[in-house]
Amino acid sequence: MQHAAATIGIVAAVVFDAGGRVLVVRKQGSETFIQPGGKYEPGEAPLVALARELQEELGVTLVAESAVALGRFEAWAVHETGHRVSADAYLVTVTGLPRAQAEIAELAWVPLRPPHGVRLAPLSADHILPAAANAVAATQTS
Numbered sequence: 001m002q003h004a005a006a007t008i009g010i011v012a013a014v015v016f017d018a019g020g021r022v023l024v025v026r027k028q029g030s031e032t033f034i035q036p037g038g039k040y041e042p043g044e045a046p047l048v049a050l051a052r053e054l055q056e057e058l059g060v061t062l063v064a065e066s067a068v069a070l071g072r073f074e075a076w077a078v079h080e081t082g083h084r085v086s087a088d089a090y091l092v093t094v095t096g097l098p099r100a101q102a103e104i105a106e107l108a109w110v111p112l113r114p115p116h117g118v119r120l121a122p123l124s125a126d127h128i129l130p131a132a133a134n135a136v137a138a139t140q141t142s
Contacts, residue, residue: 005084008077011050012037012087012123013062014070014132015094021109022132023098024116024124025057028105032078034121035089035128036098046088058098058107066093070135073127089128091135112136 012035015023024033038053040046049060070089077083100107111117112133116125 005076006081007074007084007086008038008039008080010039010085010087011046011053011142012089012128013021013050013054014089014091014092014128015060015098015106016112017109018110018115019109022112023058024108024110024118024120025100025104026106026118027103030105031119032121033106033108033110033116033118033124034078035087035124036122037087042072047090050090050092054092054094057100057102057104058094058096059101060094060096060098063093063095067091070128070131073123073131075121075127078121078123085123087123087128089131091132092119 025036026033039051047064054060054062068091072088074086079087108118
C-alpha cells in the first residue's frame, strides 16, 4: 500500500527588482534556490506569515497592499525528502534592501523566464515563476 506524502504548507513571494529580475534564496547547506517565504505558524494568515518570513530571512518589509495572489502550487520538497510542499504564492513589493540572514546563505536575482542561471526548486521553476510571468504578461496587455 502506498502512503500519501506528507504535505508542508508554506507561503512564497515573488519579488522583482527594478530590472525585472526575480529574487530567489538559497538556504545554508543547500545548492537549490527557492522563493523567499516559509512555513506557517499555527493560525497565521498567508500575508502575516509572508511578512514575518521576509523580515526574518531578508530584513525587508512586505508592502501588504501590493500583494497579488498567484495561486496555490504543489511540488516535491527539495529540503524535506519524501514530502510535498503546497505554497500560497504572492507577487509582492517590499521595502528595504534584501540581505541574507537567519538560515539564508545566498540571494540571487534571476530572469523571470528560463534560463535562470541557478538551480531552482521545481516549485519555483515549474509553477510559481511561470504563474508570475503570466500575471505580468496579463497586466502588460490590459
